[in-house]
Amino acid sequence: MYKPIIGLEIHVELKTETKMFCGCLNPSASSGQAASSGQEEKQPNANICPICLAHPGTLPKANKKAVEAVLKLGMALNGKIPETSKFDRKNYFYPDLPKGYQISQYDKPLVLGGELKDIKITRVHLEEDTARLLHQNGDSLVDFNRAGVPLMELVTEPDIKTGEEAVAFAKELQLILRYLSISEANMEKGQMRVEANVSISKDDKFGTKVEVKNLNSFRAVKDAIDYEIKRQEEVLEKGEKVRHETRGWDENKKITVSQRGKEKAHDYRYFPEPDLPPMDISKFDLDGLRAQITELPQQKRERFIKEYDLTPEQVEIFIENRDLSDYFETSVSELKSELPSANCQLLYNYLTSDIRGLINELEIGIKKLNISPENFADLIVLAVKGEISSRIAKDLIREMHASGNDPRQIIKEKGLGQISDEKEIEKIIQQVIEENPLAVEDYKKGKQNIIQFLIGKTMKNFKGRANPELLKKLFEENLSK
């Protein structure tokens, strides 16, 4: 049996207001001018200046916020923050690189080590993104909007064994980046790009490493790694050798395709960036940055399971959707203030099925829902106390969203309350018994199930508002007479 050995290199565009070495707006920022104007992102070469275009005589200046973002991530991953760090030039020639070199970090990255989901992290460093090349009708166009966007690179140790593990790691990293407001890390938008180094081996020696690129979704990460493991096994089984190369993932054919050989190692001739002074990390407010690290996804999972008595599977929706989770927590505290003994399960069920169904149907976020957590908690109180049936609760949710009113007011206005008046129910039961003599006869002969038919007839009379337990009890009493 072959053992797969996988390491990841993950690039992430940081959502700072401005670019890495100049004052141009960062199109990857989710807030601020660049995003709110909405224009810059679509219009090519709008966010550019002599610095990010590498005009002669210009000087870069490092973006402090970008450095702080990487330091913060390093702390969250329990990495080591060194005392000093510096930028280096990585030299290569390509049309997407205006300077002819990329400012990156070589031997003194901002973060060393760390761990996430039992996978060791080698390093995290900061560099600048390249321009975007567009190939159309035989022409190649360059859009420099992306040139100089702060780009973080995280490299893992080869601790990963399956495509699934790689995805779990990347997903957790994405959550942490979002929780720390470092990046939206949206893979489809290219804000997070994953490359996998895959090799297989029968013993403890490393096999020949193949680098897999073009992984634009979590699905692609998993499929490409699984495919590559199988491909390498087949190559070795045929007695051939795995080539040291870069391969791209072909999303349509679901295969990896050779892009370029790596027989000749690249010589990037790294050397210290002379235009940027080395960084003294002790000059950063590290305690202040540490204090900005609030609850991380894993801590939140543990707290939710304990505090709200939910299962790990139930909690996951709140880990991914923080607006929904805030709504849940506020609603629960409202519920507890009225009914201290109530458990959260019913509220969880209505929130994740009915409320979520409604906002999905309307294609709005929970923030646009016209039901305040207080009113939602009131609805749950009514349901817990049995004052409304689940049928009514479902209708109420729609009415509440449409009017913004609290459920008691709607019940009063629309006469939706559950009917628990024995005399009123008794009257209709007598009527139904008289109108259905055959069913009553069958029941008395022992066909107990027919009671459901009679209950249904009665319920229809009350438009679903009769208390179902009371209805059943009264029928049983009447039919045994």
Ligand SMILES: [Zn+2]
């Ligand atoms: Zn610029």
